[in-house]
Amino acid sequence: MRNFLLAVNTKYMKALTNRVKEVDRRPMTLMERAYLPAIFKGMAITFSHMFKKAPTISYPEKTRPFSPVFRGLHILNRDEEGRENCTACGLCAVACPAEAITMEAAERKPGEENLYREEKYAAKYEINMLRCIFCGLCEEACPKDAIYLSETFAPANFQRKGFIYGKEDLLIPNPVTEPEAYAKAKGGRVALK
Amino acid sequence: MLLSIDLFLVIEKLVLIIVVVMASLVIAMYATFAERKVAAIMQDRIGPNRAGPFGILQPLADGLKLFFKEEIIPSFSSKFLFILGPSLAMLTAMMTSAVIPWGDTVTLFGREIHLQIADINIGILYVFGVVSMGVYGIMIGSWASNNKFSLMGGLRAASQIISYELAMGIALIALLMVTGTLSLRTMVIDQTDGTWNFFKQPLGFLIFLICVFAECNRTPFDLAEAENELIGGYHTEYSSMKLGFYLFAEYINMFISSAVMVSLFFGGYDIPILNDAHAVEKIGQNWMAVAHIFMFLGKAFFFVFLFMWVRWTIPRFRYDQLMNLGWKVLLPLALINMLITGAVILFLQ
Numbered sequence: 001m002r003n004f005l006l007a008v009n010t011k012y013m014k015a016l017t018n019r020v021k022e023v024d025r026r027p028m029t030l031m032e033r034a035y036l037p038a039i040f041k042g043m044a045i046t047f048s049h050m051f052k053k054a055p056t057i058s059y060p061e062k063t064r065p066f067s068p069v070f071r072g073l074h075i076l077n078r079d080e081e082g083r084e085n086c087t088a089c090g091l092c093a094v095a096c097p098a099e100a101i102t103m104e105a106a107e108r109k110p111g112e113e114n115l116y117r118e119e120k121y122a123a124k125y126e127i128n129m130l131r132c133i134f135c136g137l138c139e140e141a142c143p144k145d146a147i148y149l150s151e152t153f154a155p156a157n158f159q160r161k162g163f164i165y166g167k168e169d170l171l172i173p174n175p176v177t178e179p180e181a182y183a184k185a186k187g188g189r190v191a192l193k
Numbered sequence: 194m195l196l197s198i199d200l201f202l203v204i205e206k207l208v209l210i211i212v213v214v215m216a217s218l219v220i221a222m223y224a225t226f227a228e229r230k231v232a233a234i235m236q237d238r239i240g241p242n243r244a245g246p247f248g249i250l251q252p253l254a255d256g257l258k259l260f261f262k263e264e265i266i267p268s269f270s271s272k273f274l275f276i277l278g279p280s281l282a283m284l285t286a287m288m289t290s291a292v293i294p295w296g297d298t299v300t301l302f303g304r305e306i307h308l309q310i311a312d313i314n315i316g317i318l319y320v321f322g323v324v325s326m327g328v329y330g331i332m333i334g335s336w337a338s339n340n341k342f343s344l345m346g347g348l349r350a351a352s353q354i355i356s357y358e359l360a361m362g363i364a365l366i367a368l369l370m371v372t373g374t375l376s377l378r379t380m381v382i383d384q385t386d387g388t389w390n391f392f393k394q395p396l397g398f399l400i401f402l403i404c405v406f407a408e409c410n411r412t413p414f415d416l417a418e419a420e421n422e423l424i425g426g427y428h429t430e431y432s433s434m435k436l437g438f439y440l441f442a443e444y445i446n447m448f449i450s451s452a453v454m455v456s457l458f459f460g461g462y463d464i465p466i467l468n469d470a471h472a473v474e475k476i477g478q479n480w481m482a483v484a485h486i487f488m489f490l491g492k493a494f495f496f497v498f499l500f501m502w503v504r505w506t507i508p509r510f511r512y513d514q515l516m517n518l519g520w521k522v523l524l525p526l527a528l529i530n531m532l533i534t535g536a537v538i539l540f541l542q
Contacts, residue, residue, distance in 0.1 A: 035518075039507060046235045046506045056239045 071134045072153040074127055074165070075172050075185060077146050079117055082176040085146035088122035095141035100131035117144075125170065129155050129163040150185070201304060209310050213290050221444035222252040224497055228444075231501040259437035267430050269339045278334020279431065279438035285327040286445040292316040293452045294378045296462045296485035300478055308482060309378055316377035317365060320453055321358075324408055327446065328354045331410075331417060334439070335427035346426030349512065350417035353407055356519035357414075361404035363527035364397045367534040368457060377453075381461030391458040396530045398458045400523055405450045407519070410443065412504040416512060451496035455489060462489040 031037055057064050066072075077085045088105035106123035108116045115121075139148045147170075157163055173181035226241065226248070233240025241248040266275055296308035313319060328351055335347025371393050372380050384390055391398050407414040418426030425431075428439045455461060462485035473481045510518065 039503075042506045043502060046502065049237055050234050052237050054233075054237050054239050058239070058242075 066151045070151050070153075071136045071149040072151050073129070073149070073155060074132075074138070074147055074170055075150045076125065076167065076170040077148060078172055078175060078182075080175060081114070082174040083113075083115060083117040084121060084171070085117055085144045086122045086125065087118045087120045087144055087146070088125075089120075089143065091141040091143065092138035092147055095137040096132075097135060097137060098131045098133045100128045100133075101138060102126050122167070125167045127165050127170065129165055130160065205304065205306055206310060209306075209308070210291075213295070213310060214287055217287065217290055217445055217448055218441075220448050221441055222256065224444040224448060225255065225440070226252045227497070228501050228504075231498065232505050235502075235505045256437065259434050262433040264433040264435070265430075267338065267340075270430065271337045271339070274333050274337035275430075276435070278330050278337055279435045279442070280330075281333060282327065282330025282442040283438045283445075285323050285330060286442040286449065288323045289320055289446075289449045289453070292319050292377050293449070293456055294381050294461055295489055296482045298478065299482040307378070308486065312376060312378045314374075314376045316380075317369070317375050317457075320377075321362065321365075324450075325354065325358055327408070327442075330439075330442065331427045334431070338427075338430035340430050342423045342425070343427050343429045346417045346419070346423050346429070349419075350410060350427060353410075353414060353416060353515060353519070356516060357404040357407035357523070360400055360519060360523035360527045361408070363524070363531055364394075364400040364404065365457075367397045367527070367531040368394050368401075370531070370534050370538055377456050377461075381456055381463065384460040385463040389458065389460040389463070394458070394530075394534070396526065397534075398454075400527050400530065401458070402454065403518075403523060405454060406500070406503065407515075409446045409450055409500070411447065411500055413507040413510050414515060415509060416515060419509060447497055447500050448493060451493040451500070452489070454496055455492040459492055462486065464488045 079085055088103050090103060090105075093099075093101040093103060102124070103122045103126070104124040105120055108119050108121055134149065136149050142148075155163065155165075172185045175182040229251070230240045230248075232238075241251040244250040244254045266272055291310040292313060294307070294309040294312070298305050298307055300306070331350045332347045335343040335350070338344070368390060369375065372383060372390065374380055374383070380390070406412075410417045416426075417423075418428065420426075423429070428436055431439060464484065476484075
């Protein structure tokens with residue numbers, strides 16, 4: 001009964017897509033049975049591929065260029081005078097769908113005006129890169145242009161705790177004391193505001 | 194003294210043997226590298242390029258890795274045969290090189306030295322004998338592994354080689370009828386003076402070529418180690434350098450059978466167009482011999498490349514297709530080729 005149904009099916013059932021190709025089950029012609037013409041054709045194809053350029057990018061030495069909106073690892077931003085932008089408002093942590101961001105706020109003391117831009121700052125700022133989904137919502141939530149996603153990617157570590165990035169990992173180099181490193185970290189980014 | 198052996202002859206042959214064996218080992222080593230590179234280039238990839246400049250140290254790294262791998266002899270295998278298998282494969286692969294004329298004569302220290310280890314008058318029969326012994330390495334190894342996949346691989350290898358050796362032998366008989374000699378050296382000299390045997394026996398060459406692919410267990414006839422059905426085929430249970438020997442023997446076989454094909458059909462060390470007698474007068478006999486060796490190697494390398502080229506083009510035959518091709522196509526073709534050759538020779542007499 002099942003075989004009969006199958007036979008009916010294959011004979012009368014219409015194909016569900018328009019890309020169906022009928023299998024050619026005719027016996028091979030003499031040319032095809034000689035194999036050699038087809039073999040030479042195939043060998044010509046493989047030979048022609050010897051002169052094609054390989055699309056490989058030799059990774060550690062060369063990298064693929066990213067688009068300016070690429071979302072890689074996070075960077076905590078500073079202003080032109082080298083002060084941290086972050087005020088520990090917690091909007092990024094609230095916006096984060098993966099709950100990857102934790103922070104502790106602290107009050108700026110007199111004499112720290114060259115370190116922090118406003119009266120409140122993040123004493124501790126941690127992002128768990130294993131939880132992060134690199135959606136960029138933290139960047140969008142931030143009112144102070146303090147966090148953004150860079151073009152750096154593929155973090156590697158031997159332990160899970162190595163993926164929890166603290167402030168020392170996230171902060172951009174100081175533009176006043178290390179201008180070259182700052183420029184390199186900033187890359188081609190244009191502030192959205 | 195009845196048996197007075199010239200000491201210098203012994204030394205000369207010993208040096209020649211060592212050089213040929215070392216050379217074929219090195220060439221086989223780099224053939225593995227070439228295989229990977231050719232595969233990569235044909236598939237629009239780059240291939241191994243990390244070990245040394247352009248990856249030329251890759252074969253050393255591969256060899257070293259195989260040496261340092263753990264040597265596993267399965268407890269259910271018969272140990273003696275298990276070790277004998279790869280050794281035999283390697284031995285037979287190396288032995289064929291004895292009768293191949295690598296070049297003409299050189300004169301060193303006032304001695305005329307033929308660049309051939311042994312010029313025996315049954316050279317081709319020797320090649321045949323040794324090549325058909327090659328399958329014993331595979332068979333014994335696969336049998337001794339006591340593994341079903343290995344056994345299947347061994348069975349396939351044995352039946353495949355039996356089927357293709359027939360056609361190969363008959364294709365060669367036609368060639369022998371044309372050349373009238375079994376000595377490879379004489380054959381090459383005849384081709385140097387006249388035309389290459391390929392032009393006299395094109396069909397014979399084609400049959401021979403296909404059979405050589407089958408004898409070397411190379412794609413499209415690599416059913417003995419068909420990875421996707423038999424895991425590793427005959428070398429499933431092998432590890433470390435014993436596996437290395439099997440893999441290495443395949444590449445040596447490839448090189449040596451290329452050399453045999455060149456000697457039989459493509460004039461051996463003969464340099465086309467060039468008139469040898471004139472050239473010898475100009476640059477001397479020894480330099481001519483060097484040129485001959487390079488010419489020979491160049492031709493042989495082309496065939497090694499052909500092996501790889503075919504491997505990365507054609508998928509494997511199904512087992513019934515393999516048998517059909519061997520028995521129903523190649524064997525009759527070889528027979529017809531032999532009959533026609535015989536008739537033509539008879540007609541010309």
